Each structure stands twice: as C-alpha cells, then as structure tokens.
Amino acid sequence: MYRVMVTARYYEERLQEEYLEGKQPAFDISAGPIPGELHLAAGHEASAAGVCQHLRDDDTVTAPHRPHHIAIAKGVDLDRMTAEIFGRETGLSNGKGGHMHLFDPAVNFACSGIIAEGCPPAVGAGLAAKKRNEDSVAVAFIGEGAVSQGAFLESLNLAAVQNLPVVFVIEDNDWAISMPKDRVTDVEDASQRAGGFDLPGKRVDSDDATAVYAAAKEAVGRARDDNGPSLLELQVHRRMGHFMGDPESYRPAEDSEAAKNRDSIERLAAELRAAGVEDAELEEIRDEAHERVDSAIEWAKEQPQPDPEDAYEDVFAGSKSGVTTTEPAHELADTTRAGGDD
Amino acid sequence: MAQQESTQTVDRELTMSRAMVEAIADEMRTNEEVFYMGEDVADYGGIFDSTQGLLDEFGHDRIMDVPISETAYLGAAVGAAQAGMRPIAELMFVDFFGVAMDQIYNQMAKNTYMSGANVTVPMVLTAAVGGTYNDAAQHSQTLYGTFAHLPGMKVVVPSTAYDAKGLMHNAIRDDDPVVYMFHKRLMGIGWMPAPDGPKTPVPEEAYTIPFGSADVKREGADVTVVTLGLHVHRALEAAETLAEDDIDTEVIDLRTLVPVDTDTILESVEKTGRLVVVDEDYRSYGVTSEIIARVAEADLASLEAVDRLAVPDVPIPYARPLENEVIPATDDIEDTVRAITS
Numbered sequence: 041m042y043r044v045m046v047t048a049r050y051y052e053e054r055l056q057e058e059y060l061e062g063k064q065p066a067f068d069i070s071a072g073p074i075p076g077e078l079h080l081a082a083g084h085e086a087s088a089a090g091v092c093q094h095l096r097d098d099d100t101v102t103a104p105h106r107p108h109h110i111a112i113a114k115g116v117d118l119d120r121m122t123a124e125i126f127g128r129e130t131g132l133s134n135g136k137g138g139h140m141h142l143f144d145p146a147v148n149f150a151c152s153g154i155i156a157e158g159c160p161p162a163v164g165a166g167l168a169a170k171k172r173n174e175d176s177v178a179v180a181f182i183g184e185g186a187v188s189q190g191a192f193l194e195s196l197n198l199a200a201v202q203n204l205p206v207v208f209v210i211e212d213n214d215w216a217i218s219m220p221k222d223r224v225t226d227v228e229d230a231s232q233r234a235g236g237f238d239l240p241g242k243r244v245d246s247d248d249a250t251a252v253y254a255a256a257k258e259a260v261g262r263a264r265d266d267n268g269p270s271l272l273e274l275q276v277h278r279r280m281g282h283f284m285g286d287p288e289s290y291r292p293a294e295d296s297e298a299a300k301n302r303d304s305i306e307r308l309a310a311e312l313r314a315a316g317v318e319d320a321e322l323e324e325i326r327d328e329a330h331e332r333v334d335s336a337i338e339w340a341k342e343q344p345q346p347d348p349e350d351a352y353e354d355v356f357a358g359s360k361s362g363v364t365t366t367e368p369a370h371e372l373a374d375t376t377r378a379g380g381d382d
Numbered sequence: 383m384a385q386q387e388s389t390q391t392v393d394r395e396l397t398m399s400r401a402m403v404e405a406i407a408d409e410m411r412t413n414e415e416v417f418y419m420g421e422d423v424a425d426y427g428g429i430f431d432s433t434q435g436l437l438d439e440f441g442h443d444r445i446m447d448v449p450i451s452e453t454a455y456l457g458a459a460v461g462a463a464q465a466g467m468r469p470i471a472e473l474m475f476v477d478f479f480g481v482a483m484d485q486i487y488n489q490m491a492k493n494t495y496m497s498g499a500n501v502t503v504p505m506v507l508t509a510a511v512g513g514t515y516n517d518a519a520q521h522s523q524t525l526y527g528t529f530a531h532l533p534g535m536k537v538v539v540p541s542t543a544y545d546a547k548g549l550m551h552n553a554i555r556d557d558d559p560v561v562y563m564f565h566k567r568l569m570g571i572g573w574m575p576a577p578d579g580p581k582t583p584v585p586e587e588a589y590t591i592p593f594g595s596a597d598v599k600r601e602g603a604d605v606t607v608v609t610l611g612l613h614v615h616r617a618l619e620a621a622e623t624l625a626e627d628d629i630d631t632e633v634i635d636l637r638t639l640v641p642v643d644t645d646t647i648l649e650s651v652e653k654t655g656r657l658v659v660v661d662e663d664y665r666s667y668g669v670t671s672e673i674i675a676r677v678a679e680a681d682l683a684s685l686e687a688v689d690r691l692a693v694p695d696v697p698i699p700y701a702r703p704l705e706n707e708v709i710p711a712t713d714d715i716e717d718t719v720r721a722i723t724s
Contacts, residue, residue, distance in 0.1 A: 067573045075516030075702050127516070127701030135701030138518040153520040154478055155450045188449035189481070216450055218426035224449045285573045290425035348707035351699050 041093055041249050042312060042322065045085040045305045047329040048109035051118075052080045054337050055108070055125065059284050067285050073341070075127045076138055078284040079106040083247075083277040086304035087211045088113035090252025091179060091272070094260040100165035100178040102158030103151035105140045110181050111151070116144040122336040128343035135346040136354065148176075156182055156189035159208065163195045166204035166269070177205040177263040184273070185216025187230045196271065200237040205263035207256070208271045213278040213299075218290040234271035241271040247304035250311060277302050396584040397570025399431035401543035405550035406433070406470065408588050410440055413468060416554060419446035419455055420472030420508075429474055430510045430569050452482035456507065460489045460559075463505035468554060476509040476525050476563060490559045491534030503559045506550075507535075512565040512612055512662060515574055516705055519697035524611065526661065527668035529561045530639040536560045536593055537639040541568060541614040544582045545637055548591030555590070565611045565662075579615040594641035598650070602632035605723050606650040608673050609660040610636040613710060617660055620715035629723050639669065644676045648684070651677055655686040656722050660710055665692035687722040691715060 055078065062072030069077065081088075084106065092113035095101065103110040111121055117132065124131025125139045132142055140153035148165070152158050162180035169176045186192055187210060199206045210230050214221045227233065234241025242259070244251045252274055259270045277299040281288045288296065309322055396404070410416045418433055424447040427434040437445045448455040452473060459471035473479060479486060486507065493501050513522030530537045536558055540546035546564070553560040568580040599614055600621050607617045614635045621631035632650050636642060651657050657677060659670040670690035677685060691710040699705055 066575075068575055069573050070515040070575075075700060075705075077517055077521070127704075131701075133700075135704055136519075136697075136699045138516070138700030140520065141518055141700070153518070154481065185450045188451040188454070190451070190453050191481070216421075217429075218422045218424075219447055219449070223447065345703050346701050348703045351696055351704040351707040352694060355696050 041089040041253065042305075042308055043325050043329055044089040044092070044113045045249065045308065046326045047333060048085045048088065048112045049082060049305055050330050051108060051112060051333045052082050054333055056080060056284065058337065063285075069285060074125060074139075078139060079282065080280055080284065081106045081109040083213065083279040083299060083302075083304075084211055085109050086247050086249040086252050086308070087181070087209060087274040087276050090249045090274075091181075091207070091209055091256040091260070093253055094256050095179065096176070097147045098174070098176045100148040100162060100176070101150075102162045102178070102180045103149070104155070104158060104182055104186070105151070105153045106183070107140070107142055107151035111142055111144070111149055114149045115147045116142065116149050117146065118332065118336040119339050120144075122340035123343045126340045126343070127345070128340060129346040129350070130343045131340075134350060134354070156186040156191040158182065159192050159195035162206055162208075163199050163204060166199060166206040166263075167202060169205055170202070175205075175264050175266075177207065177260055179207045179209055179260070181209045181211060183216065184210055184212040184214070184221055184230060185219065185224055186210070187225060187233065193233075196234070196237045196239065196269070199269040200239050203266075203268040205266065206269040207259045207263055208269065210271070210273040211276050212273055213276045214295075215278050215282070215291070217282040229273065231271050231273040239268070239270055241273070243273040243275070245275050247276060247302050247307060249304055249308045276304070392583040392585050394583060394586065395581050396543045396547075397576070398540065398543045398546045398564065398580045399434060399569040399571065401547040401584045402432060402550050402564065403434055403436060404584070405547045405588070406554070407436060407439060409551065409554040410436075410444060415467045416470065417444040417446065417467065418470045418472070419448050419459065421448060421450055421474050423447060423472055428472065430564070430566050431571050432472060432508060432510070432564065432569070452478055453485055456482045457485035457489065459505050459507070460485060460493065460503055463503045463559070464493065464501050468504050470506040470508060470554065473507060473509040475521050476511045477520050477523050479509070479525065479528070487532045487534075491532055494558065495534060502557050504557045506553045506560045506562050508562045508564065510566050511563045512567055513698050513705060513709055514567050514612065516700060516702055518700035522698035522705070524563070524565075524661075524663045526563065526610065526639055526663045527672075529563070530669070530672075531667070534559065535640060538562045538593065538637070539610045539639060540564065540637065541599075541611055541635050542580050542582045543584050545591060545597070545635075547584055548589050549593075549637065551588050552590040552593060556593070563611070567612050568615075577615045577619075579618060591637065593638045594643050595637065596643035596646040597635045597637055598632060598646065599635045600631065600633040602630040602654065604630040604654055605656040605658060605719050606632045606634060606647070606654045607658045607660060607715065607719065608634045608636065608647055610639070610669070611662060613660045613662055613715075616710070616712045617715055619712045620719065623712075623716055624719055627720075629719060631719060642672075642676075644680065647673065647677060648681050652681065652684045655684060657685060657688045658715070658718050658722060659690045660715055661690070661692040662709060663692060664695055665690070666695050668692060689718050689722050691718050
C-alpha cells in the first residue's frame with residue numbers, strides 16, 4: 041500500500057510540473073505538453089491503495105474524472121497511461137481518450153468524465169461475473185458529490201435486487217468543485233444511503249489506509265463470496281483545486297491548509313515505523329517509486345504524436361467504418377445552374 | 383415590449399460572458415420571477431464565467447448552486463417555469479445533456495405541445511459548448527443539431543458580446559423554452575484565450591435581438607459562408623485572406639437555429655451563387671445538411687456550387703493533432719471556399 045501511495049503522489053507531482061509547462065504566465069488551458077483539463081488526486085491515495093489491494097486483474101474497476109491514483113493501484117500500465125495523458129500514439133487509447141478516459145482492458149480498468157457514470161458499468165461487470173459463475177468483483181469509485189446523481193442511486197438498487205458482486209466506493213474529499221459537502225447533502229454519512237437499499241454501508245472517517253484496507257477487505261470479500269453489494273464511504277482530502285487552474289476563490293484558506301495537514305501517506309509511514317519497518321526501507325520504496333514514475337514520464341514524452349488521419353479510426357470496432365466517406369461534388373451539374381430557366 | 387436592436391454607437395467593449403451576465407442581471411432586477419440555478423454558478427461564478435458576480439447582488443436564493451443532479455434541477459426548472467416563474471438553468475457542459483435528456487426533450491420541449499399550449503415552459507437552458515482545447519469526447523461537443531432537431535426548443539448560439547446580450551434578453555422574456563448555447567472559446571475566460579472578434583461594443587441599456595434574424599457579419603459578392611458560434615470568427619478570418627486573392631466572401635451568422643432565418647441565406651445565395659456551410663457539430667444529419675437542404679428546396683436555381691465543413695462523424699479526440707484534424711480550422715474554410723469559387 042505504501043508503495044502505491046507514494047507512487048501515486050509523486051506521479052501527480054510530476055504531472056503537475058509537466059502540465060504547467062508552457063501554460064504560464066497567463067494560464068492557457070490549450071497550451072503546453074499535456075492537453076485539456078487535468079484533475080489531480082493528491083490526498084486521495086489511501087482509498088485507492090486500501091481498496092485495490094484486495095483486487096485481482098480480473099476484477100473490474102471504474103473510476104471517475106480523477107483517476108490516476110486508482111489506475112496506479114489497480115495496476116494499469118503506467119507507461120502507456122502516461123503516454124495517453126500526453127496524447128501520444130502509443131497511449132492506452134492511442135491519444136483519443138486522455139486523462140479522464142483511460143481504458144486498460146488487461147486489468148479491467150476504465151474511467152469516465154461524467155459524474156457517477158461509472159456506476160452502471162460496474163453493475164454490468166458484476167452481472168457478467170454472476171452470469172458466468174465467476175468469482176470476480178466490480179468496484180465503482182465515485183466522489184461524494186456524485187451521491188446526488190440518479191445513476192448512483194439506480195445502480196445501488198439494481199445491484200441490490202440482483203445481489204451482484206459490486207462494491208460502491210465513495211471518496212469523500214468534502215468538495216464537489218466549489219460546493220462544500222454540507223450544501224450538497226443533508227445526509228452527512230453517505231454510507232447510510234445503503235440502508236435505503238437494504239445493503240451494508242460503512243464509513244471510514246479518516247485518511248487511514250489501514251482502516252480502509254480492513255473495511256475494503258470485508259466488502260470485497262462479501263462480494264466475492266456471492267453475498268452481494270455494499271457501500272463504502274472513505275474520507276480523503278483535496279490538497280489542490282478541482283482542476284489545474286482552479287483559483288479556488290470559493291474555498292476558505294484554512295480548509296486548504298487543513299487538508300494538507302492530513303496526510304495519509306505520512307500517517308501510514310508512521311504506522312510502518314512503529315511496526316518496526318526501518319526508515320531505509322521506506323526510503324528505498326519511495327526512491328524506486330519515484331524512479332518508476334520518472335521513467336514513465338520520460339518514455340511517454342519520447343513517444344510520437346498520433347497521425348492526424350488516426351482521428352477517423354476506431355469509431356466502430358471495424359475501424360474506419362464509422363466515418364462519412366462521401367466526398368462532396370463541389371460543383372452541381374456541369375451544364376448550367378440546376379433547374380435554371382435558360 | 384421588446385425593443386429593437388440598438389443602433390447607437392458605443393465605445394464600451396465587453397467580453398461575451400460579461401455581456402450575457404449584464405442581460406441576466408438586468409432581467410433579474412426587473413422581474414422577481416427570474417432566477418438562475420446550476421452547478422458552481424454561485425460561489426464559483428460559473429466555470430465559464432456565465433454568472434460571474436451575480437451572487438454578490440442577488441444572493442444564494444436567486445443564484446442557486448445545486449447538487450450534481452441534472453435530472454432533478456433541470457426538471458425542477460421545467461416545474462418552476464410551468465408554475466409561472468422564469469428560471470435559467472445551466473448545464474455546465476452540453477455533453478452532460480445525456481444525464482438529463484428525458485427532462486429536456488420529453489418535458490421541457492414537449493409540455494407546451496402536449497398540453498395544447500395550456501401549459502407553457504418559459505425557461506432558459508444555458509450550456510457551454512465547443513472544443514479547441516483538447517478536453518476529449520465528453521467535454522468538447524457542440525451538439526447544435528441535436529437540440530435543433532427535436533421540436534419544441536428554441537436554440538440560440540451567439541458569437542459576439544453584442545449578440546449575446548440582446549439574445550439573452552430575448553431568451554429570458556420568451557414564453558418558450560430556449561436553449562442558449564455559448565461557446566467556451568468565445569467567453570473571454572482568463573484561462574482560455576478568445577479570438578479578438580467576440581469582444582464588441584455593448585450598449586448599457588437593455589435591447590433584444592429577435593430570434594430568427596441571421597446577421598450578415600461581412601458582405602461579399604462571390605460566395606456565401608453560413609456558420610455560427612466560434613466559426614463565425616474563423617470564417618471572417620478566412621474571408622480576409624481570401625480577399626487578398628480577390629475572392630469576396632459574405633459571412634452569415636445564423637445566431638439562432640430555431641427559428642432559423644432562411645430568407646437572409648436565400649438572399650445571399652441569390653447574389654453569390656455559391657454556398658459553404660461551416661459547423662463545429664457533427665457532419666451527418668446536422669446543421670450543414672439542414673441549411674443546404676433549405677436552400678436547395680427553396681431556390682435550387684440560384685445554387686451554382688455548394689459544399690460544407692463540419693466535424694466528420696467521429697467523437698472529438700483528445701490529442702492535439704487529432705482534434706485539429708476534425709474541427710474545421712480557418713485554413714479549411716479558405717480551402718473549401720477556393721475550391722468552389724475556382
């Protein structure tokens with residue numbers, strides 16, 4: 041878990057550096073080596089690490105628009121994921137998807153840019169496993185802002201009535217872009233919503249990777265043993281803006297400061313030290329993680345840009361079949377004006 | 383009743399977002415029934431500055447942040463409108479329409495008709511549209527054609543600050559549901575530089591621009607370019623280059639798609655004999671085919687040559703070379719005009 045968490049944190053720090061290149065001094069979202077929006081997950085590491093420790097490659101994970109830490113924890117190919125974020129030809133999606141739309145079928149990972157949208161596909165993965173009598177499970181990660189969406193509530197219900205092997209994980213970082221949690225919901229503990237669907241719900245009320253690990257073990261085990269879905273709400277924190285470039289003028293400075301002071305990685309390191317792990321070992325893990333990340337970023341940046349013509353491929357499974365192929369006849373009938381009166 | 387378009391000369395220039403906000407504020411001051419709701423519209427001021435500053439004057443009761451629940455709040459806007467209020471509800475990215483399309487096209491758009499006009503839905507649905515900043519397939523669509531295709535919604539697409547203000551006044555006063563689609567690249571947001579064109583002089587007093595009045599943004603004798611939104615500015619830029627080669631291009635800005643001003647287009651084509659339609663929406667079954675069909679139906683005899691430029695039928699890709707390939711650029715417009723005037 042510690043390795044996953046330090047990898048994810050450093051990965052995001054490096055992405056942030058790369059993202060800001062060329063976008064300054066006046067922030068221009070369409071400049072620089074990394075295209076588009078970028079949503080970073082610094083402060084979310086405990087949830088991804090603690091949950092995904094219990095998952096296998098054949099288990100499915102759907103992640104939201106803030107996906108990197110979950111992807112890393114699930115074992116997504118780091119080189120190709122990075123190339124995708126840089127929009128390169130050898131990226132996971134050949135440059136078509138980008139950071140909010142990462143797909144790695146080798147480890148059954150997908151993410152999506154629309155709130156709560158990953159819940160129904162996770163239910164579908166659970167349904168497929170059940171129909172095939174397999175013991176794989178599906179985990180849908182969403183943010184606490186997503187609990188108001190119909191897709192989330194409908195998915196809880198469908199998974200419940202079909203008794204499907206799905207774990208719904210809410211990462212509660214207290215902010216839905218500019219909306220603090222208390223203005224989004226009157227239900228402080230979103231895990232209580234599970235009760236409305238007759239499911240078990242549990243909240244881990246701290247950035248405690250060990251406690252997340254224990255709670256997830258129970259939920260994933262329950263799903264794997266054909267005992268149905270459950271809901272886990274995990275407190276994380278948001279160390280930065282909703283997206284890179286977010287001025288966060290809506291957020292009290294003390295809230296940002298408090299978030300930065302609750303570091304799940306330091307907390308886990310302290311626990312490991314208390315359990316007898318040497319500092320040197322932690323440093324070695326950290327150094328290896330950093331090296332791995334640097335190597336992925338270096339590799340990604342060396343990858344070629346996609347050929348513009350590639351834009352027309354992949355609309356359908358049979359490649360080019362989706363594109364309008366008719367070339368317009370620029371000129372109408374070459375006689376006179378069509379329907380003319382002369 | 384509606385004032386006519388303002389013709390007085392003014393020096394004051396506004397960005398498109400400031401002009402929109404000015405119209406909303408003016409209508410809110412004069413009509414207590416007008417209110418605005420959406421995600422991140424209050425404390426944040428709208429992700430694309432669509433409500434910047436309104437919270438200070440009107441407070442959270444009339445500039446309402448809502449939970450991430452498009453079905454609920456867009457449907458609530460329909461209900462409030464049917465109760466006689468005049469809500470403006472914002473869909474942050476038009477791409478998110480799918481979350482709430484049932485409320486939009488089965489209620490907002492149809493209730494007037496299904497009730498035999500005994501019920502009206504005087505609301506405005508605002509939505510950010512457009513790509514050109516590499517945000518991939520779930521955050522970059524324009525979808526002009528989707529909304530214009532389904533009957534019951536008026537569809538407005540401003541391209542300048544002057545138009546944005548006049549059309550917004552009209553939209554709020556209209557007794558029908560109006561979909562007001564603003565292009566992110568035109569708003570004048572700090573982090574997404576706009577071209578020069580959309581910042582225009584804007585009179586301080588209220589004025590309306592009637593729906594169904596296309597605007598001839600540039601007069602020309604050789605070829606008619608019909609377009610809307612961001613591509614008005616790309617077409618104008620192309621026209622300047624083409625003028626150096628003695629190709630005199632007329633540029634028509636549709637301004638509204640429902641109702642659409644066919645007469646202005648026909649008058650122009652009668653003069654030039656050549657038509658190019660440019661759109662940032664998908665090519666098939668869209669704005670380009672509709673405009674060409676209308677001209678062909680009404681006056682095929684005038685039409686010597688015709689062509690269209692739109693996004694080929696592919697989702698908007700992420701990587702920069704791919705996105706550049708599919709979204710019509712200024713030089714694509716130049717090439718197309720040259721091809722049909724040669």
